[in-house]
Amino acid sequence: MMNNTLNKRLLCASSFVEKGAYVADVGCDHAYLPIYLIENNIASGVVAADINEGPCEKARENIKKHSLTNVIKVIKTDGLYGIEKYRPDNIVICGMGGDLIWKILSASEYTKCSSPLLILQPMTKQNVLRKELLENGYNIVDEELCTDDRLYEIIVARYDGIKREWNDAHLLCGKLNAEKKTPLFHEHIKKITDQYTTIIKGKSTAGIDTSYEERIIKELRDFLK
Ligand SMILES: C[S@@+](CC[C@H](N)C(=O)[O-])C[C@H]1O[C@@H](n2cnc3c(N)ncnc32)[C@H](O)[C@@H]1O
Structure with missing residues (x-):
């Protein structure tokens, strides 16, 4: 301190x-x-x-x-x-x-x-x-x-x-964070969507369905609008 x-x-x-x-x-x-x-x-x-x-x-x-x-x-x-x-x-x-x-x-x-x-x-x-x-x-x-x-x-x-009950996107970013949209919210969403993009890459390489992750990314990006 x-x-x-x-x-x-x-x-x-x-x-x-x-x-x-x-x-x-x-x-x-x-x-x-x-x-x-x-x-x-x-x-x-x-x-x-x-x-x-x-x-x-x-x-x-x-x-x-x-x-x-x-x-x-x-x-x-x-x-x-x-x-x-x-x-x-x-x-x-x-x-x-x-x-x-x-x-x-x-x-x-x-x-x-x-x-x-x-x-x-x-x-x-x-x-x-x-x-x-x-x-x-x-x-x-x-x-x-x-x-x-x-x-x-x-x-x-x-x-x-x-x-x-909150939906998965709200659980990930915090519904109140999405409502408040403080200046750090953009960076917060980018951090989470980057993590999900990495998951998509891995799953795609393994031939696994990525529709859930794609929906989450879309919902998170929509909070920025
Ligand atoms: C990373 S430090 C965080 C210290 C401080 N709260 C901070 O945020 O800077 C985590 C502390 O939690 C303590 N801790 C871990 N599990 C605990 C538990 N079940 N009950 C009480 N303390 C715990 C650890 O011993 C450690 O001192």
Whole structure:
């Protein structure tokens, strides 16, 4: 963390944290995000959790350096186990695969019982995470794209028990991203269509039908109109 600020990816995620919220940062690693949230008077307190002792140790050292041991509690745990008792208003999970993020969320009843705001930044399998959230009664209330060393996606969700369905193209790019069409949306669509073009090339060489991939590319390009 340089000059008390975060990288653009974590800054973007932190912009969704509600003012005065008690926050859980799952997979906190260095604890830069919790430190930022407290030093900028965004969160009232943070439980910073990580499954590995190394990151927990790093987090404790950084928190101590910033004299924030009274407001940021570090715990070594898997996902949301043991976090329920802190009753977080917001849960941040950044820098993990979309499937792991879903595994963590679905292993605990807390996000269903207390409906905290979920601020998620999946590195991969964003479409899988969106599908699981929507099918399991979580509403995707906002989405954002940001660039740092590459393009990142933020998904903000909250449980309301209503199951929803998005088509495959919306699951891939994020329906709210398609509605918002921020300046990074064009680059976002290009990145996904490039991946699908590569799949088409491979399948064509093997003589496999590519009509699904072609339809996805068309639908994604139509969002740019
Ligand atoms: C790539 S780092 C991301 C750190 C930070 N959240 C960020 O976005 O910069 C992933 C962190 O998640 C932790 N982690 C992985 N699986 C976890 C789990 N099931 N529960 C808690 N932490 C986990 C790892 O130990 C690691 O510190």
